[in-house]
Amino acid sequence: MKFLAQIDVMPLKEILDPQGKAVRLGLKNLGIHEVGDVRIGRHIAMEVEAADQAAAGQIVQTACKKLLANLIMEDFSYTLQPLA
Amino acid sequence: MKFGVVIFPGSNCDEDIFHVLGDVLKQPVIKLWHKDTDLQNCDCIVLPGGFSYGDYLRSGAIARFSPIMEQVIEHANKGGYVVGICNGFQILTESHLLPGALLRNSNQKYNCRNIYLKPQSKTALLTASLDPGRTYKIPIAHGDGRYYADEQTLRELNENDQILFRYCDETGRISDPANPNGSLENIAGICNATRNVFGMMPHPERAAEEALGNTDGYFILKALVGAAVVNN
Numbered sequence: 316m317k318f319l320a321q322i323d324v325m326p327l328k329e330i331l332d333p334q335g336k337a338v339r340l341g342l343k344n345l346g347i348h349e350v351g352d353v354r355i356g357r358h359i360a361m362e363v364e365a366a367d368q369a370a371a372g373q374i375v376q377t378a379c380k381k382l383l384a385n386l387i388m389e390d391f392s393y394t395l396q397p398l399a
Numbered sequence: 400m401k402f403g404v405v406i407f408p409g410s411n412c413d414e415d416i417f418h419v420l421g422d423v424l425k426q427p428v429i430k431l432w433h434k435d436t437d438l439q440n441c442d443c444i445v446l447p448g449g450f451s452y453g454d455y456l457r458s459g460a461i462a463r464f465s466p467i468m469e470q471v472i473e474h475a476n477k478g479g480y481v482v483g484i485c486n487g488f489q490i491l492t493e494s495h496l497l498p499g500a501l502l503r504n505s506n507q508k509y510n511c512r513n514i515y516l517k518p519q520s521k522t523a524l525l526t527a528s529l530d531p532g533r534t535y536k537i538p539i540a541h542g543d544g545r546y547y548a549d550e551q552t553l554r555e556l557n558e559n560d561q562i563l564f565r566y567c568d569e570t571g572r573i574s575d576p577a578n579p580n581g582s583l584e585n586i587a588g589i590c591n592a593t594r595n596v597f598g599m600m601p602h603p604e605r606a607a608e609e610a611l612g613n614t615d616g617y618f619i620l621k622a623l624v625g626a627a628v629v630n631n
Contacts, residue, residue, distance in 0.1 A: 326502075330502065330547060331505060331581070333503055333504070333505050333506065333507045333581075334503065334507065337507050382456070382460065382461075382464070383456070385457055385460065385493065385500055387492075387499065387500040387547070387548070387549075388500045388502055388547060
């Protein structure tokens with residue numbers, strides 16, 4: 316079966332995210348004052364071939380831990396959907 | 400003492416360090432391609448600066464999986480010397496040969512200028528012979544140089560005397576204004592617990608000749624050569 320993994324890799328909460336800070340400032344300069352904390356990460360869409368959803372989840376987790384996220388500075392979350 | 404400079408696609412300081420090690424410090428030095436799987440009996444492997452794999456995903460993240468890195472990691476685990484400068488330092492943290500990570504500079508800028516370094520570790524061979532009473536003026540050129548490690552790692556680095564350099568001002572004061580990228584505790588370079596893997600963001604190879612108007616980097620690289628000889 317083929318699955319589509321939608322992965323979000325985000326900087327850890329305790330780490331300063333200068334990109335997010337700069338964007339927040341930019342939004343304020345544009346008059347959008349309602350915006351609070353902004354954090355910027357990376358979204359990865361990835362097709363995965365696996366026997367079932369659990370197996371696909373394992374593959375995504377391994378990929379995230381080994382390469383897609385650096386767990387020293389980032390964490391990750393994902394969703395999986397079967398592809399027709 | 401034989402040096403091997405690894406060239407990744409996107410490395411751009413390989414020729415500089417190759418030249419300084421070979422022509423200035425008169426050491427045997429060879430170039431290694433990232434697809435090589437033989438370190439050719441090099442005593443010290445150098446991972447140069449640059450933008451390996453275009454800094455895709457994270458700086459150094461993809462280079463870490465180049466074929467040669469398996470040999471480099473094995474070499475390091477056996478006690479062999481490995482030095483990473485700038486992008487090389489990023490590759491070493493991504494490979495977990497050095498603790499911590501290098502994040503986007505806190506001011507969001509690519510910083511390319513001279514900074515000052517204060518040698519720290521009295522026991523790491525790279526810095527032990529440097530003069531702790533003076534500062535070393537060395538250029539930096541990076542966008543992802545903010546050293547980060549969790550509290551426990553940071554404590555261990557301090558307790559084990561693994562911090563090689565801290566950013567300081569011209570007079571040697573280690574302060575916030577002298578910190579070019581927001582690195583924790585002004586850390587500019589570290590070594591591993593067994594003191595054979597070294598990483599630093601500044602570029603000593605860009606300041607190692609009279610013709611360049613600055614020879615402070617020469618002393619750092621010379622210390623490396625001396626250190627490597629002592630241990631072999």
